[in-house]
Amino acid sequence: MEDNQASTSEPSLSPKPIAVLVIGMAGSGKTTLIQQINSYMHAKRKIGYIINLDPAVTHMPYEANIDIRDTVKYKNVMKEYNLGPNGGILTSCNMFATRFDQVIKLCEKPRDPALQYIIADTPGQIEIFTWSASGAIITELLASSFPTLVVYVVDTPRCTNPQTFMSNMLQACSILYKTKLPMLLAFNKVDVTRHDFAIEWMTDFESYQAALDKDPSYASTLSRSLSLVLDEFYNGLKSVGVSAVTGEGMAEFFEGIEACAEYYEKIYVPEMQQLRKEKEERETARKQREMQKLQKDLIKKAQLADPITTAGACPSSKQLKEAEGVEGGLPTPSSASVSAAIRPLTEEGDEGDEGSCDYEIEDEDIEQGEEEAEGGR
Numbered sequence: 212m213e214d215n216q217a218s219t220s221e222p223s224l225s226p227k228p229i230a231v232l233v234i235g236m237a238g239s240g241k242t243t244l245i246q247q248i249n250s251y252m253h254a255k256r257k258i259g260y261i262i263n264l265d266p267a268v269t270h271m272p273y274e275a276n277i278d279i280r281d282t283v284k285y286k287n288v289m290k291e292y293n294l295g296p297n298g299g300i301l302t303s304c305n306m307f308a309t310r311f312d313q314v315i316k317l318c319e320k321p322r323d324p325a326l327q328y329i330i331a332d333t334p335g336q337i338e339i340f341t342w343s344a345s346g347a348i349i350t351e352l353l354a355s356s357f358p359t360l361v362v363y364v365v366d367t368p369r370c371t372n373p374q375t376f377m378s379n380m381l382q383a384c385s386i387l388y389k390t391k392l393p394m395l396l397a398f399n400k401v402d403v404t405r406h407d408f409a410i411e412w413m414t415d416f417e418s419y420q421a422a423l424d425k426d427p428s429y430a431s432t433l434s435r436s437l438s439l440v441l442d443e444f445y446n447g448l449k450s451v452g453v454s455a456v457t458g459e460g461m462a463e464f465f466e467g468i469e470a471c472a473e474y475y476e477k478i479y480v481p482e483m484q485q486l487r488k489e490k491e492e493r494e495t496a497r498k499q500r501e502m503q504k505l506q507k508d509l510i511k512k513a514q515l516a517d518p519i520t521t522a523g524a525c526p527s528s529k530q531l532k533e534a535e536g537v538e539g540g541l542p543t544p545s546s547a548s549v550s551a552a553i554r555p556l557t558e559e560g561d562e563g564d565e566g567s568c569d570y571e572i573e574d575e576d577i578e579q580g581e582e583e584a585e586g587g588r
């Protein structure tokens with residue numbers, strides 16, 4: 212039966228590939244982890260695409276299918292725009308983001324066998340990706356095309372200090388709120404230090420407090436308070452211990468990815484659709500308001516232009532409302548008829564006529580608003 216076929220294959224929640232954004236502090240092991248992911252995918256015959264988004268990386272232990280360095284030369288960007296290293300990376304990412312729709316098209320291309328994963332390596336300077344326009348564009352393009360999640364890589368040996376641990380968790384938390392995507396915490400380098408202490412700190416508030424007791428400083432008091440706040444964040448978070456060097460924990464890592472993709476389908480997509488619907492409704496209401504305002508202004512304009520024939524026929528606001536509401540009452544002007552009505556006045560040099568000026572601006576505003584709405588979609 213059909214079900215048998217599905218049960219024997221790898222878990223696949225969607226025919227679309229799962230996009231994984233690998234984010235983490237410099238030196239946390241992102242690149243090494245992606246190399247390990249790559250070998251794991253080869254070993255398990257999973258089909259994946261690797262995208263390198265770090266224009267400044269000098270050595271890559273794997274071959275990326277799409278590499279930002281093939282499109283933008285970061286050193287040339289630095290020279291051309293007289294920028295420092297961070298400015299060069301940021302500008303290169305921005306340039307690449309303008310072409311990212313092509314990357315999406317490439318990933319969407321039907322293949323046999325179908326693509327299962329898209330793994331993206333991000334620049335080591337974490338804020339260049341997470342707090343830049345390019346990061347937002349790339350994340351949104353991926354998230355609106357594929358089930359997408361963030362893998363936040365943690366340097367486990369460096370987190371044994373409770374305050375460093377807190378800094379890392381705050382960073383992860385801010386990325387979660389910025390991207391609003393499901394997140395998998397990957398405690399890397401477990402071959403050096405096991406991540407059990409981190410799990411304990413995340414699940415048992417008292418044990419984290421006990422670790423902080425050894426440090427009576429202000430920072431420790433702050434960490435104590437923050438750990439209370441982060442409790443909710445920890446609750447909804449999936450985590451896994453991995454070693455990018457030995458390959459330990461890779462099976463759990465992929466299970467975590469699948470679980471996050473499921474969360475994306477169940478929670479993220481309906482939320483996104485709801486937000487999109489609300490945005491469309493707001494936009495329709497705004498257009499209607501603009502049109503009504505224009506209609507009123509046009510009536511006033513007609514009265515100003517021909518006060519004799521319209522004398523005594525000046526409608527009150529109540530009448531205007533009624534006229535708009537009555538079918539077969541005042542016709543709704545098209546933008547062409549509005550322009551036809553307005554242009555002769557302005558062209559003939561009715562300076563000082565505030566009405567004509569108003570119309571021009573409002574007409575442009577509407578067009579501009581529509582363009583912006585188009586762009587925002």
Ligand SMILES: Nc1nc2c(ncn2[C@@H]2O[C@H](COP(=O)(O)OP(=O)(O)OP(=O)(O)O)[C@@H](O)[C@H]2O)c(=O)[nH]1
Pocket residue numbers: 235236237238239240241242243244268334335336399400401402403453454455456457
């Ligand atoms: N022992 C051990 N070392 C690791 C592991 N993962 C990465 N490393 C080492 O950590 C160092 C940094 O690793 P990278 O993969 O370059 O880290 P990155 O996050 O890509 O660094 P940036 O490109 O600067 O952001 C390298 O020396 C790696 O060999 C691991 O699981 N275990």
